[in-house]
Amino acid sequence: xxxxxxxxxxxxxxxxxxxxxxxxxxxxxxxxxxxxxxxxxxxxxxxxxxxxxxxxxxxxxxxxxxxxxxxxxxxxxxxxxxxxxxxxxxxxxxxxxxxxxxxxxxxxxxxxxxxxxxxxxxxxxxxxxxxxxxxxxxxxxxxxxxxxxxxxxxxxxxxxx
Numbered sequence: 608x609x610x611x612x613x614x615x616x617x618x619x620x621x622x623x624x625x626x627x628x629x630x631x632x633x634x635x636x637x638x639x640x641x642x643x644x645x646x647x648x649x650x651x652x653x654x655x656x657x658x659x660x661x662x663x664x665x666x667x668x669x670x671x672x673x674x675x676x677x678x679x680x681x682x683x684x685x686x687x688x689x690x691x692x693x694x695x696x697x698x699x700x701x702x703x704x705x706x707x708x709x710x711x712x713x714x715x716x717x718x719x720x721x722x723x724x725x726x727x728x729x730x731x732x733x734x735x736x737x738x739x740x741x742x743x744x745x746x747x748x749x750x751x752x753x754x755x756x757x758x759x760x761x762x763x764x765x766x767x768x
Contacts (some may be wrong), residue, residue, distance in 0.1 A: 628719030
């Protein structure tokens with residue numbers, strides 16, 4: 608499973624709901640977790656691996672890998688925090704992004720069992736970042752225009768080098 612990078616059209620499309628929960632979905636989730644580990648990331652969404660499906664995986668150090676299928680953000684805090692983010696689809700680029708401190712998400716695991724999770728800190732941030740991928744939104748879209756332009760210029764310079 609290869610991770611696609613900035614410029615690939617799938618990263619800008621809204622993902623479709625997963626309709627079938629079967630052994631193939633379980634295998635997809637396992638393969639995505641392996642790709643996440645190979646890329647040394649903390650989250651990976653379907654569109655990032657060429658799957659236009661509403662699935663993402665998260666693995667924060669000290670926690671178990673988690674699979675979110677057809678997630679819905681139910682609630683976020685009004686309180687926000689700034690934290691440096693990167694993305695496996697935009698390698699080598701990091702920038703401070705403002706996001707809600709907490710999130711409440713409802714989803715299904717890869718076996719089709721529903722769950723609700725309310726969390727804060729890095730896990731909340733990663734969930735929100737990966738959810739954005741399902742909507743065709745990248746973390747650089749959350750930056751001010753001047754900051755985004757600087758980041759993109761840096762990325763272009765690195766690509767040419």
